C-alpha cells in the first residue's frame with residue numbers, strides 16, 4: 001500500500017537513537033541542546049526550544065505572549081485543529097480568515113478585514129509547505145500592533161521569496177515546527193519553537209518545564225544549589241534525548257528530503273497537466289517550498305464521481321489518499337462554542353469539497369510514482 005505520507009528512517013537514524021539508549025540521558029539532555037542548535041543553524045533563528053509536539057509548542061508560544069483573555073487571534077480554516085486550539089487553551093477567541101483560492105494559504109486581505117480592537121495575534125499556517133506572504137502579513141501586524149506566530153508544521157526546509165528559511169522569524173515573533181512521522185522530518189512525536197526574542201525564549205523555557213527556574217537572577221531567594229522556584233504555571237512539554245538524536249540525524253537528510261519531494265511534485269505536475277477535472281498545486285513565484293503535501297483540486301461533480309468513490313478506486317489500486325483539511329470552523333466543537341457555521345468561509349469550504357492529497361514522501365520510488373500517475377489518470381480521467 002502506498003500511503004499519502006510516510007516517514008523515512010535509515011540505519012544512521014537507528015544508530016543515533018541506540019547510542020542515546022546507552023548514554024546517561026534519556027529525557028531532555030545534551031542531544032536536545034544539539035538539536036535546538038541545528039534548527040537555529042538551518043533556519044537562521046537566534047533561539048530554538050524543542051518540545052514534545054507542535055501542539056504543545058503552539059500552546060506555549062501563545063502563552064508566552066501573555067495576551068489578555070478577551071483577545072482574538074486570526075488563523076486559517078484550512079489547517080489542522082491545533083492551529084486554532086492553541087488559542088482556545090489560552091482563553092483567546094479563534095477568528096478565521098478565508099483562504100486565497102490559488103495558494104490555499106490564508107489571504108492577508110481577508111486577515112486584515114477581520115481585525116477588530118480585540119485582535120492581538122495573527123497565526124498564519126504555511127499550508128502544504130508553501131510559505132504564506134509573510135512580508136504582507138508582518139506589515140499588517142505592524143500597522144495594527146499585533147503579534148505573529150507562524151505555524152510551520154508543514155514547512156521545515158521551505159524558503160521565502162528572498163531565500164531566507166521558514167523559521168528565521170524575520171517576519172514573526174515565533175515559528176512552530178512539527179516532527180510527527182507524516183511531516184518532513186520526524187522525531188516520533190516532537191516539535192520546536194524558534195524566536196529571535198530573548199524574553200520570549202526565556203518564557204518558553206519556563207513554560208516547557210512546569211514554570212520552574214533555577215536562574216539566580218530570577219529567584220526571590222537562593223538558599224542552595226538544590227533550590228528552584230515556580231514563577232508561572234507551566235507544563236511538562238519536554239522532548240526526550242532519544243527523539244532529539246533522531247531529529248539531528250533526520251535534519252542531516254533535510255536537503256535530500258526537499259530535493260526528492262520537489263522532484264516528485266514536478267513529475268506529478270507534468271503528468272497531470274491538462275487533465276480536465278484535476279488541478280495541480282501552484283508554487284508562488286520565487287518561493288522554494290519543501291512540499292509536505294501534494295494537494296490537488298478535483299471537480300468531482302464534473303467527473304460524476306464522489307470523492308469517496310475516487311478514494312475507494314485508488315485504494316483498490318494500492319494507493320492511499322487523504323483530505324486536508326476539514327475547515328476548522330465547521331467542527332461541532334467550534335460551532336457550539338463560538339457560533340461558527342457552514343458558509344462562514346466559502347472559499348475554504350469550496351476548496352475542502354474538492355481536495356485530495358496524493359502520496360508524497362521521499363521513500364516513494366520511481367515505480368510508485370508511475371503507479372500513482374496511472375491510477376489517478378484512470379480514476380479522474
Ligand SMILES: *Cc1c(COP(=O)(O)O)cnc(C)c1O
Nearest residue numbers: 053054055080082153178179180
Ligand atoms: C501536524 C500539525 C500540527 C500539530 O503537530 P503535532 O506535532 O502533531 O502536535 C499543527 N499544525 C499543523 C498545520 C499541522 O499539520
